[in-house]
Amino acid sequence: MRLVVVPLCLFVGVSAVVFTLAKLSLAEPDVPRAAAGSVHVGDPYRGQVVYSQACAACHGESGEGGVGPKLAGATITLTVAKAQIESPRGTMPPNLVQGRKLDDVLAYLARLFEERP
Amino acid sequence: MLGSVDSTYTDIMTAVFSSTIAAKAWFASAALLLALVQVLTGTRIFGHLQGVVRITPPLVNRVHRWSGRLAFLCTVPVAFHCIFILGFDSSEPRTLAHSIIGSFVYGVFAVKIFFVHDHDHPRWTLPLVGGTLAAVLVTLWLTSAYWYFTEVRFGF
Numbered sequence: 345m346r347l348v349v350v351p352l353c354l355f356v357g358v359s360a361v362v363f364t365l366a367k368l369s370l371a372e373p374d375v376p377r378a379a380a381g382s383v384h385v386g387d388p389y390r391g392q393v394v395y396s397q398a399c400a401a402c403h404g405e406s407g408e409g410g411v412g413p414k415l416a417g418a419t420i421t422l423t424v425a426k427a428q429i430e431s432p433r434g435t436m437p438p439n440l441v442q443g444r445k446l447d448d449v450l451a452y453l454a455r456l457f458e459e460r461p
Numbered sequence: 462m463l464g465s466v467d468s469t470y471t472d473i474m475t476a477v478f479s480s481t482i483a484a485k486a487w488f489a490s491a492a493l494l495l496a497l498v499q500v501l502t503g504t505r506i507f508g509h510l511q512g513v514v515r516i517t518p519p520l521v522n523r524v525h526r527w528s529g530r531l532a533f534l535c536t537v538p539v540a541f542h543c544i545f546i547l548g549f550d551s552s553e554p555r556t557l558a559h560s561i562i563g564s565f566v567y568g569v570f571a572v573k574i575f576f577v578h579d580h581d582h583p584r585w586t587l588p589l590v591g592g593t594l595a596a597v598l599v600t601l602w603l604t605s606a607y608w609y610f611t612e613v614r615f616g617f
Contacts (some may be wrong), residue, residue, distance in 0.1 A: 347579070347581070347582050347586075350575060351572040351575050351576070351590075354568065354571040354572050354575055355565075355568040355569065355571065355572050356568070357568075357571075358567050358568040358570075358571045359564050359565050359567070359568030362540075362544060362563075362564050362565075362566075362567050362568070363549070363564040365544045365545065366543070366544045366548050366549040366560065366563070366564060367548065367549045368548070369544070369545060369546065369547065369548025369549070370545050371466045371467040371470070371541075371545040371546050372467075372545075372546060372547075372548055387547075389481070389482065389546060389547055390547075392480055392481070392482055393482055393609070393613055396480070396482075396613045396614050397612070397613055400614070405479050405480075405614075406479065406480075444552070
């Protein structure tokens with residue numbers, strides 16, 4: 345009996361604590377309201393993945409620039425960044441990210457723009 | 462809520478890796494590799510794979526213990542990132558599966574540690590629980606680090 349009840353309680357108890365903490369995600373980063381302005385932003389960590397997939401080839405893995413302009417520390421508002429992604433000017437390809445991925449990548453861009461050398 | 466913790470964690474990880482996600486993928490891969498050592502040495506302790514794992518007791522027991530400790534340590538930054546920063550994500554099937562199975566990993570680990578210290582259980586118990594823990598780790602790695610390396614980028 346002990347060999348069933350104790351492990352079962354351990355399994356359920358520890359898993360429940362982990363599940364609850366994951367639901368709370370206590371250290372989930374906030375995008376500063378000033379940076380976001382009226383632009384709806386998502387999750388910067390998911391945005392980092394989207395950025396790696398869709399943007400890093402031209403703008404650099406850390407936003408250091410490349411074929412595309414440098415984004416780390418750039419003085420661009422999120423409104424301008426969103427407009428550029430949605431209706432790109434220059435050589436940037438259209439429809440790179442849309443929907444929730446766009447919100448997430450904007451949250452990550454807000455972090456990149458805040459970086460100072 | 463714990464924004465400063467997140468920022469400190471990010472600073473530490475990006476001092477070595479290109480991003481926190483890359484750090485998570487590599488720590489998870491190290492944990493997986495050590496879990497493989499765990500499975501091999503655990504099997505050897507139970508008298509199998511003598512031709513594959515050529516180290517003998519008590520050394521194999523020591524390797525098993527230390528690979529387990531190191532594997533656990535490797536999971537700590539991964540768990541911190543997953544639990545406290547990313548949180549439970551049900552937005553797509555991959556992240557939902559990862560979140561559900563990830564919620565169980567320390568529960569299974571706690572059960573394994575219980576049976577390691579308990580000496581009054583059937584002989585098949587530890588291989589079963591240890592194998593379950595290894596299977597959980599493999600599934601978690603496939604739904605996160607493997608996805609990252611194949612779909613996003615392979616690199617530090």
